Amino acid sequence: SQTIHQWPATLVQPVGSPLSLECTVEGTSNPNLYWYRQAAGRGLQLLFYSVGIGQISSEVPQNLSASRPQDRQFILSSKKLLLSDSGFYLCAWRGLAGQRGEQFFGPGTRLTVL
Amino acid sequence: DQQVKQNSPSLSVQEGRISILNCDYTNSMFDYFLWYKKYPAEGPTFLISISSIKDKNEDGRFTVFLNKSAKHLSLHIVPSQPGDSAVYFCAASNTGNQFYFGTGTSLTVIP
Numbered sequence: 001s002q003t004i005h006q007w008p009a010t011l012v013q014p015v016g017s018p019l020s021l022e023c024t025v026e027g028t029s030n031p032n033l034y035w036y037r038q039a040a041g042r043g044l045q046l047l048f049y050s051v052g053i054g055q056i057s058s059e060v061p062q063n064l065s066a067s068r069p070q071d072r073q074f075i076l077s078s079k080k081l082l083l084s085d086s087g088f089y090l091c092a093w094r095g096l097a098g099q100r101g102e103q104f105f106g107p108g109t110r111l112t113v114l
Numbered sequence: 115d116q117q118v119k120q121n122s123p124s125l126s127v128q129e130g131r132i133s134i135l136n137c138d139y140t141n142s143m144f145d146y147f148l149w150y151k152k153y154p155a156e157g158p159t160f161l162i163s164i165s166s167i168k169d170k171n172e173d174g175r176f177t178v179f180l181n182k183s184a185k186h187l188s189l190h191i192v193p194s195q196p197g198d199s200a201v202y203f204c205a206a207s208n209t210g211n212q213f214y215f216g217t218g219t220s221l222t223v224i225p
Contacts, residue, residue, distance in 0.1 A: 105150075
């Protein structure tokens with residue numbers, strides 16, 4: 001069966017510090033991968049998605065970036081965090097042919113920028 | 115610009131009664147719609163979906179209705195149970211790669 005891992009679960013970082021959140025998927029090949037953010041009192045905002053290694057689409061211009069160095073690894077990064085980057089970050093994957101189309105989400109990372 | 119909207123941030127329903135959660139969208143190119151359930155500090159879990167070629171899909175206590183002309187979908191939960199208390203998100207897709215989520219509705223089922 002497929003599983004998705006995210007770490008760390010919680011993170012407190014000072015403004016201006018770098019960020020690296022990692023997401024890995026097991027049990028599937030060539031998944032579509034996604035990064036979302038849920039800010040306090042807000043919905044899920046799509047940040048990045050990837051259909052393959054090295055292929056990243058950005059939905060919202062900001063100081064975050066994403067990379068997909070391996071088929072089942074998706075990394076969210078920032079060189080300098082802002083206060084507004086605080087939120088709950090979710091990684092998700094979606095299968096391709098034969099799937100119903102739903103996404104499967106990881107447990108999330110709670111990021112607090114102080 | 116929010117392409118998927120859930121205008122009710124919260125809803126309270128008595129146990130055993132029907133819960134109706136609503137969702138509106140603006141992009142007529144959306145052809146696949148989903149509902150997710152989310153508990154605090156966890157990732158959303160998939161509940162039910164519907165393709166734009168249908169107007170109703172049922173799965174146990176959960177039924178999703180789609181009204182394409184009104185660009186509106188709803189999730190019905192019958193009967194509602196206390197364990198259904200969570201935040202519900204609707205989502206829409208037009209390419210199969212990008213999914214757009216609403217802001218969520220917090221459902222409380224009162225025992």
